[in-house]
Amino acid sequence: MQFSPVRTVIIAIVSLLGILFALPSFLPENVRDSWPGFLPRQTVVLGLDLQGGSHLLLQVNESGIVSERLQSLRRDVRNTLANDNGIGNLIATDEATRTLTVELTDPTQKETARTAIAALQNTISNSLIAVGGVNELAFGETPDGKLTVTLTEEGVSERMSALVAQSIEVIRKRVDELGTTEPSIQRQGTNRVLVQVPGFGDSQRLKDIISRTARLTFHMVYPGMTAAQAEAQGLPAGTMVLPSQDGGSELLYEDVALGGESLVDAQPSYDSQRNIPVVSFKFDTRGAITFGQITGANVGKRFAIVLDNTVITAPVIQQPITGGSGQISGTFTTATANDLAVLLRAGALPASLDVVEERTVDASLGADSIQHGLTAGVVASVLVIAFMVIAYGLWGVFANVSLILNIILIFGALSMLGATLTLPGIAGIVLTIGMAVDANVLIYERMREEQRSGKSPIQAIQAGFERAWGTIIDSHLTQLIAAIVLYFLGSGPVQGFAVTLALGILTSLFTSYTVTSYQVHAWYRATRPKVLKIQHFRFIPDGTKIPFMKISRYVIAFSIVASVLSIGSAYFKGFNLGIDFVGGTAIVIQHDGGPADVGQVRELLDGLELGEVQVQGFGTPEDVLVRVQAQEGGQDADQVAVTKVRDALATENYTVRSTEAVSGTVSSELAWKGTMAVVIALVAILIYIWFRFEWQFALAAVTTTTHDVIMTIGLFSITGLEFNLTSIAAVLTLVGLSLNETVVVSDRVRENLRKHRKMPLPELIDLSINQTIVRTSLTQFTVFLALIPLVLFGGEVIRSFTIAMTFGCLVGMYSSIIVNGPILINFGLKSKTEEDKPTPKAADGASV
Incomplete structure (x- = not known):
């Protein structure tokens, strides 16, 4: 019972660091600013879905x-x-x-x-x-x-890879010119750039600023022939025809007389003589000399200013311009002149960038998401903490202390790593609250078994921690594998969920074992009880002898029928796929004057000629979700569709709260990645369990989990729940949770195989399930206590995710208890007595 001083110091240091790193996220900015310099000030970074802003994924053309x-x-x-x-x-x-x-x-x-x-x-x-x-x-x-x-x-x-690197620097300059705070600009793959700008809700302006090439060039106009004549007769050598801003076209020399790289400044200004906004520019010394030479040698000729292959203006050179400055005039407003000046100051993009994914969230919707997440988290925490006290009394308090420290460490790790917290990430933390007590329940139930077998309290405590540790490691690592796969194959909010889930698994290993062990040992040294009174409440009494294997044939038949129905529904009915997988635009709108009228919204949008438009309620009575199919013409056409929807609904007091546009290219990639994520997770877990157990256990575990995945995917098809990226996250998390239960039962089966060598295998599996079912019922109930608040209070954004998780947990518990055993037998698992029997020989010596 002597607890190592080193472990005590480690617990104290880790706890203190967790508190110090987590605290800034819950304090006002003025308090953080007054802190001593040696204390951490970094807070958890909120995702765009929690604070509002714009997200653009750009691809080099x-x-x-x-x-x-x-x-x-x-x-x-x-x-x-x-x-x-x-x-x-x-x-x-x-x-x-x-x-x-x-x-x-x-x-x-x-x-x-x-x-x-x-x-x-x-x-x-x-x-x-x-x-x-x-x-x-x-x-x-x-x-x-x-x-x-x-x-x-x-x-x-x-060349594309090099241009992406150059583009990132230009984009960063442009975004900085807008005066936004904490933009995130990073490379994705070889030909894409991800731009996230918190707090900037005008996605159209951001897109115009970022994705415009803004390549400014100066060309001499070909004299004596119009563009129309040249196209009819054939272009003279070394010429080209470009459209002009006024709707016409110009015949220009291909050679660039002067490039925009010579610009050193550009500012919006106003031409008082013509009463129009213009953009004034200034060249560097070399550019000024070249500009003076060109204008001096071509007095009386036309000189075209070209921006992104469009002629802005083509005036006649009246006299040499030697000052190195000039004006660009066109059909500018004050705002567009300012934006063009921003683009020219930041420099031209070295390549054209297409917007392949766009997401915009209004700040008010982000605040609502935070409120939903906090409400779900608080309710789940209170329910889990209260239940643990009811079920285990003082021992429940030990588990709750570890749980609270676990949550603090998660927030501390998020702050220290600078990770982004999203709404699915909050769901991951809430889910961790339910799963974190699982290890404590495993330890406590093991202690009760050891005490019933005749061991003293101290022996029961030691055996409880030691023998439960292997099972805890196996169950947590299978979930960690799913989280890692989800992180590397997911994107955006799904990655946020994977990060919080993975951190929760790692911190849970530390708190549920080390911290709980410290509390239990300190309590024992102080009280020296004769008997351990651990559990006060349980759903299933000790010593149950439910004959699971006798009823398994009926259960297997039910599972086969349900799986066939799920597959059949998926094949014939299909899924209500979100725009993540089919492309298009999703727009969340809110009615300012009370409940929204879905029928009215549908009528207002019917005449816009946008193709297939779906209108449905979205959570609160005031919110409506509008889904518009991907438009012909790409992202520009999609943005025009959003503008049409916004203008049509503005007359009836509807405001846009968020938009989400995904191109067909990205949606097909996301669908492929989602499928591969599930397959890779199952294969990785198969390899791990094969390494830790016999091959029969690995195949049975993956077969059982595949059954759970099929059933859950069938739920999406049968009920019409939207199937999107968060649904993939739900399926992968379900894989981890289902395997958690299966591994616990399998671990007990493996232990009993060594302990009861002569027991028939069906009886041994029944014994193993009955020994672990008390723990399974308690841990699953705590997970449900965490999930139900997410379903009720988590908000519409993650509704399909939370419903699928809740259903999947039910299916996972059912399959690990009653489906996994018969599969083990069918895969040829044998008791030790059967393994030890010699193989009978035929008379001639051959095996029979």
Whole structure:
């Protein structure tokens, strides 16, 4: 009973650090600012769903990069051959094959031309320490003797990766110009950038600021011919036609006379003579000199200012402009002039970025989500704490102290790691509250068994902690595997759920064993009781002898029928898929003058020609969810649809609280990742249990869990609950919880196989289930005490998640108790007596 001083110090230090790191999240900012410098001030970072803001996932436009690079390469090839070597040529471009075909007017100069073009080879590398790089170009020849220059696949990939890195810096400058606080800008994969801006609710403006390329170039206008004439007669060499802002088009020289990279400043201003907003710009010294030379040499000619391949203005040069400054005028408002100045100051994006995922949450909806989460958390905590005291008395108090410390450590770890807390993350914490007492119940029930077997109180305490520890490790690690898979294959809020669940599992291992052990040992040294009075209440009395294996055939038949119905419903009826998986736009609106009229909303939207539009209630009577199918034309068309919905509903006092737009590309990726997450989790857990138990236990556990997954997925299909990313999180969490129960029973079966070597296997499995069913009923009840408040108070956003979790826990408890055993027998598990029997031999010595 001597508790190591080192362990005492470790508990004290960990508890103190947890409190210090968690406390700032619950204190006002002025109190945190007055703290001494050596104390932590970092708070838990709230996700956008809790504080409002905008989330954009941007993807580099590969076709745009290829098109632009081919255009640039075409100019380089033409200049190299014609200007530098005097070789006449005709160049054709094929964007599908990423190839330039060069036809020489004098075929005898082919080798000279080939050598000249080969000098354009470029190597690209994104690594600072890499030597060389990949070749961007491949050179060849067509069967009829024409030279070809092709962009290599590796070169395009490397260029895209490099452009993403450059884009992140430009985006950061642009967002900083907006004056927002704590934006998150990070790379995702090789060709995407994730931008999250808390507190910035105008997603359309943010998207315009971030995703516009803002490439400013200056070109001379081709004289003596209009764009229409050029398109009818054929473009002169080295020219191009670009649309103009006024709806027309202009014929320009391809060569860039001056680029926007020479700009050093851009500011919105006002032209008092014309009474219009303009943007004033200023060049650096080199740019000013070049600008002066161009305007001086082309007085009386037109000079076009081009922004993102659109001619903003093309005035006639009246006189040389030598001051290095000028104005851009167009159809600007004060706001758009200011935004353009922001873009020009931050610099042009090196590549076009497409918005493939967009989520916006109003601050008021975020506040509601926090309120829902806190309410569910407080109610769940009170219920679990009260139940543990009722069931275990003083021992319940020990468990509750560990539970409270567990919650503190979770918040402390979130603060220390700078992790983001989302609404599903709050659900993960609430779920941890229900699961955290599981280890304590395992320990306490083991103590009661050891005491009933005749051991003294001190022996029962020691055996309770020691023998329960292996089971606790197995059950927690299976849940941790599911959380890790969820983190790496999930995204956004789902990753937030995975983080809090994983942290809760790790902190629970520490508090439920080490901290509870410390309290129990301190209490024993102080009181020295003759008998341990641990449990005061239980659902199932001790010594039950329910014949589970005798009724198993009926249960298995029921499970088979239910599984077939679930699969059949999924196949024939399908699912109510969220936009995470099908693409489109989801808009949550709120009626300002009382309950919303769903029928009225549907009538207002019927004439907008947006394709399939679904309108349904969303939680409170005032809220309505509008789902619009993905529009033809991509994200720009989706944004137009959101604007149409907002304008149509504004007349009836409806305000938009959140929007969520997902492209078809992202939705198909999320569907694939979700499926793979479930499969990978099951395989990983199969390997772990196979390593820890016999193979029969591993296959039985995965078969039982697969049964639970099928039943839960069937619930989504049969009831029409929305199936989205959080549903995948629910299924994976269910995998962990179901295996938790299965592992506890399997661990007892394995122990009894060693203890009761002559007992028939069906009787041994019955004995094992009856020995653990008291613990199972108590732990499942505490999980339900945590889940029910989430269902009732957690809000509509995670409603399908919490309902699926609650149903899944019921199915998991049922399957681990009564389905897993028969599967073990069918997979060939044998008692030790059967294993020890010699294999009978035939007369000739062969085995029979």
